[in-house]
Amino acid sequence: MKILYDKSAEEALRMAETDPASGLSDAEAARRLEAFGKNRLAEGKRETFFQMFLSQFKDFLVIILIVAAVVSFFLGDVTEGVVIAAIVILNALLGAFQENRASNALAALKSLSSPSAKVLRGGGVKKVASEDVAPGDIIIVEAGDYIPADLRIIESVNLKIEESALTGESVPTEKDAAVVLAEGAPLGDRVNMAYMGTVATYGRGKGLVSATGMETEMGSIAKMLESGGEGLTPLQVKLDAFGKVLGIACLAICAVIFAIGLLRGDGLAETFMIAVSLAVAAIPEGLTVIVTVILALGMQRMVRINAIVKKLSAVEALGSTTVICSDKTGTLTQNKMTVTRVFGGAEFYDVSGTGYSPEGRITAKDGSDAANPALDKLFEGAANCVDAVFNKAESAIIGDPTEGALLVAAAKYSGAVSVMNRVGELPFDSGRKLMSVACDAGNIVPVAGSGRIQYTKGAPDETLRRCANICEGGAVRPITESDRAAISAANDEMAGSALRVLAVGFKYLEDGEPLGEDNLTFAGLLGMIDPPREEVKSAIATCRAAGIKVRMITGDHKATAAAIARQIGIEGYDSAMDGKDIDRASDAELTAAIQTTGVFARVSPEHKVRLVEAVRAGGDVVAMTGDGVNDAPSLNKADIGVAMGITGTDVSKEAADMILTDDNFATIVNAVEEGRTIYNNIVKVVGYLLSCNIGEILLIFVAMIAGLPVPLDAIQLLSINLITDALPAFALGMEPRDPDVMRRKPRDPALPIVDRPLLALVLAQSAFLAAACLGSYMYGHFVVKDEGIARSMCFVTIVCEELLRAYSSRALNKPFFLINPATNRFLIISVLASLAVLAVIAYVPAVQGIFDMVTLAPGLLGISVALAFAALLGDELVKAVYWSVKKKEA
Numbered sequence: 001m002k003i004l005y006d007k008s009a010e011e012a013l014r015m016a017e018t019d020p021a022s023g024l025s026d027a028e029a030a031r032r033l034e035a036f037g038k039n040r041l042a043e044g045k046r047e048t049f050f051q052m053f054l055s056q057f058k059d060f061l062v063i064i065l066i067v068a069a070v071v072s073f074f075l076g077d078v079t080e081g082v083v084i085a086a087i088v089i090l091n092a093l094l095g096a097f098q099e100n101r102a103s104n105a106l107a108a109l110k111s112l113s114s115p116s117a118k119v120l121r122g123g124g125v126k127k128v129a130s131e132d133v134a135p136g137d138i139i140i141v142e143a144g145d146y147i148p149a150d151l152r153i154i155e156s157v158n159l160k161i162e163e164s165a166l167t168g169e170s171v172p173t174e175k176d177a178a179v180v181l182a183e184g185a186p187l188g189d190r191v192n193m194a195y196m197g198t199v200a201t202y203g204r205g206k207g208l209v210s211a212t213g214m215e216t217e218m219g220s221i222a223k224m225l226e227s228g229g230e231g232l233t234p235l236q237v238k239l240d241a242f243g244k245v246l247g248i249a250c251l252a253i254c255a256v257i258f259a260i261g262l263l264r265g266d267g268l269a270e271t272f273m274i275a276v277s278l279a280v281a282a283i284p285e286g287l288t289v290i291v292t293v294i295l296a297l298g299m300q301r302m303v304r305i306n307a308i309v310k311k312l313s314a315v316e317a318l319g320s321t322t323v324i325c326s327d328k329t330g331t332l333t334q335n336k337m338t339v340t341r342v343f344g345g346a347e348f349y350d351v352s353g354t355g356y357s358p359e360g361r362i363t364a365k366d367g368s369d370a371a372n373p374a375l376d377k378l379f380e381g382a383a384n385c386v387d388a389v390f391n392k393a394e395s396a397i398i399g400d401p402t403e404g405a406l407l408v409a410a411a412k413y414s415g416a417v418s419v420m421n422r423v424g425e426l427p428f429d430s431g432r433k434l435m436s437v438a439c440d441a442g443n444i445v446p447v448a449g450s451g452r453i454q455y456t457k458g459a460p461d462e463t464l465r466r467c468a469n470i471c472e473g474g475a476v477r478p479i480t481e482s483d484r485a486a487i488s489a490a491n492d493e494m495a496g497s498a499l500r501v502l503a504v505g506f507k508y509l510e511d512g513e514p515l516g517e518d519n520l521t522f523a524g525l526l527g528m529i530d531p532p533r534e535e536v537k538s539a540i541a542t543c544r545a546a547g548i549k550v551r552m553i554t555g556d557h558k559a560t561a562a563a564i565a566r567q568i569g570i571e572g573y574d575s576a577m578d579g580k581d582i583d584r585a586s587d588a589e590l591t592a593a594i595q596t597t598g599v600f601a602r603v604s605p606e607h608k609v610r611l612v613e614a615v616r617a618g619g620d621v622v623a624m625t626g627d628g629v630n631d632a633p634s635l636n637k638a639d640i641g642v643a644m645g646i647t648g649t650d651v652s653k654e655a656a657d658m659i660l661t662d663d664n665f666a667t668i669v670n671a672v673e674e675g676r677t678i679y680n681n682i683v684k685v686v687g688y689l690l691s692c693n694i695g696e697i698l699l700i701f702v703a704m705i706a707g708l709p710v711p712l713d714a715i716q717l718l719s720i721n722l723i724t725d726a727l728p729a730f731a732l733g734m735e736p737r738d739p740d741v742m743r744r745k746p747r748d749p750a751l752p753i754v755d756r757p758l759l760a761l762v763l764a765q766s767a768f769l770a771a772a773c774l775g776s777y778m779y780g781h782f783v784v785k786d787e788g789i790a791r792s793m794c795f796v797t798i799v800c801e802e803l804l805r806a807y808s809s810r811a812l813n814k815p816f817f818l819i820n821p822a823t824n825r826f827l828i829i830s831v832l833a834s835l836a837v838l839a840v841i842a843y844v845p846a847v848q849g850i851f852d853m854v855t856l857a858p859g860l861l862g863i864s865v866a867l868a869f870a871a872l873l874g875d876e877l878v879k880a881v882y883w884s885v886k887k888k889e890a
Contacts, residue, residue, distance in 0.1 A: 004152035004210045005181045005190045012152045012208050016136040020154065023120035023138040032134035039133045039149055039212035041222050049100050056092035117148035120206070137209040141200050143399060150216045151194040151207025153177040158203035158427050160400055161194050164329045165627065165647075166217060168555020168603070171337070171500065172201045172400060174430055187217065187604075188555065202387065202400040221605055221632050242686075242753050253697060254279045260704050291682055294733035298678040305670045306662040308645070314657040318640045319675020320621045321548060322746045323594075324668065325612060325638070327626035328554035328561055330647050332568060332665055333530040337401045339409035340531065341499060343490040344524030345374035345472050346483075351409055354531045357395045358411040369414045373474035378524035379413040381455035381504035382406035384420055385437045402500070405528045406457075423452060426515050434458035434466075438515050452509040456517055460491045460525060463503035469521040471506075476521050483522075490525055498563030499527030529560070535666040537568045542669050544569070546676075547745035551598060551615075553608055553624075553634075558601040565599045572598030582607050590614040608634035619750070625660075625668060627652055642668060669742075677737040679747065685732050686753055688809040689725055691762045692802045695769030696720065699798070702774060709787065711777040711794045713852055720795070723837050724802035727830035732809055734826045761812075761882040765805065768874035772867040773798045779863060788854040792842065793864045795853065799838050800868035803831050808875045813883045815876055 004012040013020050024032070047055075057063070066088055072081035117130050118140040125140055130148035133139070139151055141159065153159065153175050160172040167173075167188040179192045194200075194207050196216040213219055254275045261271030298315040302308070309315050329335055336355040341348060342362065349370045353360020362370040383406070388399030390407035397404030410417055420439035428435035434456055441453040456463060464487055470479040487503075494501050505520030540550050550570050554561050558578045565573035576599035577585075585593060591614045594600075600611060608624075612634045615622040624634045627644035632655040635641030643656035644663040653659055660667045696717060703711050712720070754762070776797035780790025806827060808816045821828060841851050848854065856864065 003183075004208070005185060005193050006183045007152070008180050009152065009154040009177050009192075009208075012210070013154065016208055016210075018136045018138060018208060020138070022123040024134065024136055025122050029119075029121060029132075029134045029137060032136060033132065036135055036215075037213055038131045040131045041219055042214055049096055052096035052100055053092050056096055057088075118142075118145070133209055133212060135209050135212055139207045139209060141194065141205045141207055143200055143202050143204065145200045147194045147196055147198045147200070147207075149196050149209045150211040152210050153192050153194060153205055153207050156203065156205040158429070159200065159205040160202035161198050162201045162401075163188070163195065163198045164335065164555075165197055166195055168327065168329055171402065175203075175205065176430065177205065202403075250279045253701075257701070257704065264704070264707075291685070291733075293730060294678055294681055294685065297734065298674055301674060302658070302671060305674070306645075306660060306664065306667050307671050308659045308661060310657055310659075314640055315671075315675055315678055317621065317675070318623060318642075318658065318671050319673075319677070319679045320747055321623040321640060321672060321675070322620040323549045323551060323615050323622045324543065325551045325553050325608075325615065325622055325624045325634070326665065327631050328552050328556055328564060329530060330627050330663065331625050331644065332536050332552065333532050333564060335401075335530060335647065336397075337405040337500070337528050338531045339405050339526050339528045341494055341497075341527040342370075342375070342378065342409070342524055343487070343494070343527075344378045345372040346486060347372070348490070349375070351412060353408075353412060354534060355395065356390070356397050356404060356408055358392050358408060360412040362409070362413050371415050374471040374524060375413065376415050376417065377471050377506050377521075378504050378526070379410040379415070379417045381457055381506055381523055382526060383410035383417055384422070384439050385435055385455040385457045385504070402502075402528065406502070406526065409526060409528075420453070424515055426517065428458070432458070432517070433462045434517055436515050436517055438509060454507050454509055454515055456505045456520055457502050460487070460501050460503040463505050463520070464488070464522065466518050467505050467520045467522040468518075471521050471523050479522060487522065487525070494525065494527035496559075497527070497529075498557075498560040499529050501525055501527050529563070532564055532568045533665055535664065539666040539669045540569045542742055543672070544571070546672065546742045548672065549595075549620075551594060551600065551611075553600045553603055553611055555603055556601060558599070561599045561601040570598040572596050575599075576601055578602040579604060579607055582610065587614065587617065591617045594618065605631075605633050609637050612637045621746070623668070625665070627663065631655075642671075673737060673742050676741045676744075677735075680738065680741065681733045681735050683753060683758065684735065684809050684812070685729050687758055687762055687812075688732055688806060689729055690754065691765040691769065691805065692724060693721070694762060695766040695773070696798070698766055698770035699773050699777075699794075702770060703777070708778075708781070711773065711791060712798075713791070715851055716791065716795055719841065719851055720798055720802070723799055723834050724806075727833055728803060728806040728827065731824060731827035731830040732806060734824065735810055736823050738811075757882055757885045761878055764878040765875050768871040768878075769798065769801055769805075772801055772871035776864050776867050780860070784860070786854075788852070789856065789860065792853045792856055793860055795851075796838065796842060796856065796861065796864040797867050799834070800865050801871045803834055804868055804872045805875055806831065808872060808879065812879060812886075815880075 004015070007015065018024060057066070066085075069081045069085045069088065072078075116127055117133050119126050119128050119133065120138040120140060130146075133148050137149075138154070139148060141147070141151075147161065154177050156175045156177040159175040161175055162172045163169055169188060173188075173191060175194065176191050181190060181192065193210075196218045211217075211219075214222065258271055258275040261275065262268070295315050299309045302315065326332055334355050338354050339351050341350060343349070347364065349362050349364055351360060351362050362375070364370055386399075386403035386406055388397055388401075388403035388407060390397055390404060390411065392411060397407070418441070420441055422437050423440050424438035426432075426434070426436040435458060436454055436456040438452050438454050440451055442451060456466075464484060467479055469476050470483050491501050491503075503525050504523045506523055507520050509515070543550050552561055552565050552570055552573075558576050562573045562576045565576070575597045577593065577597055578600070579602040582590065582600065582603065587610075590610065594611060594614050595618060600607070603611070608631065612622055612624055616639070621639045623640040623642055624631070624638035625642040625644075626632075626635060627648040631643070632652045635643060635652055635655040635657075640658065641656035642658045642660060643652040645653070645659045645661040646663045648656075648659065648663075658671065696712070699711055700717075703709070773794050777790045777794035780786060780793045784790065807819075807821070810816060810819050810824065810827070840847055842848070842853055843855060
């Protein structure tokens with residue numbers, strides 16, 4: 001019974017076995033609910049916190065650390081095993097906590113599209129929960145009602161339904177119960193149907209439920225999501241590849257060190273423990289948890305800028321975005337029809353202000369306020385020939401958005417506008433394309449014995465055809481062919497700018513004269529459009545400066561979409577394609593076209609998915625924004641789906657990776673900036689941790705090759721990592737944004753986190769670290785001739801140098817001393833805390849024994865610290881070389 005648009009209302013009722021006068025009985029409705037199920041969309045099973053916790057252990061680096069902890073316990077080194085296990089568990093708990101928090105925030109945001117419905121049952125109208133609507137029910141539809149299920153309209157009186165969430169149309173669709181369509185009619189043309197999740201904006205009607213739950217059009221789109229799949233984001237791919245390479249390298253290092261130890265004649269157990277300890281030192285065990293925390297902190301900052309991120313890794317992926325595919329209606333535009341231009345008294349006038357705010361002016365060419373007697377009648381017609389209601393205090397419209405635009409325009413007009421009592425009307429219908437009202441005008445009407453004035457609004461051609469006079473300069477005179485040509489030209493000019501144009505006429509009624517739509521006096525034209533959001537133009541300009549391409553993908557008409565794209569600065573609007581063009585294009589042609597074409601209009605959900613695939617096929621990282629049900633499959637298919645939290649449907653929110661709670665396109669730009677900052681900070685942290693840990697490997701490896709004792713034992717290696725990898729690295733992850741971050745091209749998504757220039761920088765800095773620490777150790781070993789002092793000096797040097805390197809890592813494009821240290825107070829606190837821990841380990845007797853440390857005299861301490869500063873100088877020199885290489889690559 002799902003397809004009823006090709007059946008008459010009477011035939012549809014017979015097929016449904018529903019009495020049009022009384023509807024279903026309660027018993028029959030219950031039976032059908034039992035047979036067909038509740039009227040709700042299927043929801044995926046949510047992961048429990050424990051499942052989220054377990055999923056954190058799939059990371060390759062984490063698996064290696066678990067093995068290292070087990071080996072430590074097996075060899076009797078309980079302290080080392082406990083520390084490693086604690087780090088792994090902390091990482092898992094933190095990751096699970098943040099993902100669960102985001103999931104709960106999404107659940108709190110979701111609300112039912114249609115919480116209740118008015119149903120005709122047992123001869124009476126009842127209000128029931130929308131999920132209790134059954135196939136064959138008759139739904140009573142009035143202005144403002146959400147449609148609870150798919151309906152075959154069986155009765156309609158001036159019924160209009162806002163379907164932008166499903167079809168992308170910005171103007172409500174006029175419904176007609178009498179129409180019977182051919183099989184295969186497009187969704188947007190089914191004027192005898194209403195669909196779940198849409199809303200009635202005007203008129204009233206009745207509808208026979210043809211489909212519920214997953215059988216509705218909304219349900220069909222939800223099913224498409226199930227096959228859409230969810231791919232890994234760029235960060236997941238890079239971290240996974242990086243972790244595997246690093247893990248394999250660590251295992252190789254273990255084998256080499258173990259072999260060298262055996263060849264030197266060291267004991268088997270001792271050699272094995274050194275090898276395992278070095279492997280633990282080689283793995284930046286803080287990396288996974290630090291990256292998770294950086295992303296989690298980014299998620300929390302996103303919430304403060306009105307964005308809810310469902311997955312941690314989505315934060316970074318948004319920062320890597322190279323193309324944004326955006327829906328038009330409600331995303332780039334306000335989804336509020338607004339009059340922007342009027343024509344009256346043979347002159348054009350501009351209307352400022354947007355949306356339903358009464359703030360704005362109507363001005364002539366010279367910028368003065370419009371004050372033309374013809375405009376008085378034009379705006380009186382706009383204010384009186386409507387059924388909508390304008391709440392000026394709340395800037396809100398109840399009713400049809402087109403009529404709302406007329407009311408708002410009338411409120412902006414500075415001339416004389418009288419709102420009168422209605423005493424008669426001829427409702428709008430699609431045949432006449434007109435609406436007329438008779439108003440009690442009192443003493444303003446010049447016709448003796450009458451007290452009524454008629455206003456008529458409608459399609460310009462129909463209105464003009466019925467006009468015998470024209471209002472000009474305060475006088476009414478017969479209309480001429482020249483007048484008609486000028487009015488037609490004005491209409492064409494406004495329509496050419498993608499404005500929807502309405503004409504207004506009026507006439508004074510004699511006593512006893514009925515309403516009639518002839519012998520009208522032409523008052524003027526009103527041109528309106530769903531205007532762009534005020535902040536969108538600057539947001540798109542920022543995207544362009546950041547090397548991000550913006551593509552408009554909409555169900556609206558090509559001319560309207562191209563006009564909006566031109567206004568807001570989307571490049572390639574002049575080569576707009578529509579759904580037919582997309583159908584004709586091959587995959588390769590579409591991939592090529594989307595590189596230069598800025599607008600894709602009259603698209604279906606399938607087209608949107610194909611366009612997203614075409615962007616990805618070109619090697620780009622794509623973010624898809626939208627709020628409607630029709631956006632959901634493409635939101636799911638994109639690298640990052642961004643849904644609207646206020647106007648967005650439940651299906652789109654479920655499909656998206658991120659939800660904008662303010663429905664503001666500019667928030668996307670802030671999110672991109674946050675994502676880029678986070679990615680930059682992750683690169684800084686990775687470079688910092690690798691340079692420190694590889695430096696430790698070089699230190700141990702070179703010492704063993706040179707026949708020296710191992711400069712640091714296992715507990716010292718692990719404690720160094722805890723002191724320098726934890727707090728300072730976390731603080732680096734909180735580094736504020738670089739002012740130039742949105743003036744750079746997006747990072748090539750194919751590049752690894754550690755590219756060749758960064759790897760060279762890491763290796764060079766590691767060499768300086770190893771050299772400084774080995775020098776410190778050798779001074780204690782050969783000059784002081786005390787192994788305890790040698791290891792203690794080496795320990796102090798390596799900790800101090802790694803803390804200094806944290807400051808050097810704050811910026812890779814400038815010397816560290818040019819950066820204001822106060823801009824990252826977390827790093828100041830972290831370094832001071834780490835130095836305090838170092839002081840305790842180095843000088844508190846009760847702790848020294850645990851870490852195999854001895855007290856250093858001031859002179860020896862000075863030498864250890866001086867060597868750390870020497871390594872810092874080397875760090876800065878190679879950093880300058882690194883940035884010069886990166887600038888050439890850019």
